[in-house]
Amino acid sequence: MGRWEPNAEQRFLVAAIELFKEVGFEGTTVAAIAQRAGLTARTFFRYFTDKREVLFKGSEQLQQTMVDALAQAPADASAIDAVAAALATAGEFFTAERRPYARVRHAVIAANPELHERELIKLATLSVALADALRLRGVQEPDASLVAEAGIAVFRVAFGQWIADAEERAYGEIVNEALVRLRTLASL
């Protein structure tokens, strides 16, 4: 097996998610993932620490992309509009072709308390990162934390809608609508 396989990471991701769907997360071994991907377990460990890592790969990138979008929002944008820019840019990750993957991933995480906890930690970390970025824009506390947490609230709900079975609207449309809706509800 050659040292550099083309698209190895993507092949592992697809193989893993297929197996998680077919035999469950617990029943899936790294050896089986590698076999399905037509690669070796040794190559797998060049990309991932373990099979859990497959589910959380990309979350640092997502966070950095959102933080960058928040930082680059126009200087006169309100705190909530800066967070809106961060929420919108996450659409780069939540494309139509990734939706089936996201649905399986969500089902796996929902069924496994340890993975669910890790997902909650990732969201809490994202909230802190958005609040930090807001403070760098000059937003004071508690405003920065309140708006960052509210942004995460919108993000969680919109993401849940996006991966729902019958849902066909794009993430960008859903998250924008959810934010507008929360702003309306907050004024009632």
Add this chain to the structure above:
Amino acid sequence: MGRWEPNAEQRFLVAAIELFKEVGFEGTTVAAIAQRAGLTARTFFRYFTDKREVLFKGSEQLQQTMVDALAQAPADASAIDAVAAALATAGEFFTAERRPYARVRHAVIAANPELHERELIKLATLSVALADALRLRGVQEPDASLVAEAGIAVFRVAFGQWIADAEERAYGEIVNEALVRLRTLASL
């Protein structure tokens, strides 16, 4: 040692939190907690599953109290006002005399990833319970989840302020201010 000790639960709570502060969570044994409380380990296990349970005792009660307050808000109250009632009633638990305990508890949880995860799970569960209670009032989705999550956002920030070192204002005042502030920020 008699079977029914007066205020045993409260004595264990005080003893445990003192020890967590003095020697850390990891270094504290149930035997030491019982000794400090002047009770036996056997009695401890009539009240708590383990030493972690000491930190989370009362969270079901808190949740039920908040859900009840939400359910009992006036029929014509908006979703956000019903959540405001739930947030306000949590003040029954966050009294001035419990603040030193809450501060030590927070420091213990912040320093221990496993406890931090459990705390995040409790908050996620609370959010789901508030959304359920909103739907029982006739609030549709995604409104119910959005307002519940926003309420949790306010709760987290306000609780963090309440236990901050220099903070002297009551929880009720802080949480009310945080909610008003979020409503203002959402309109900007």
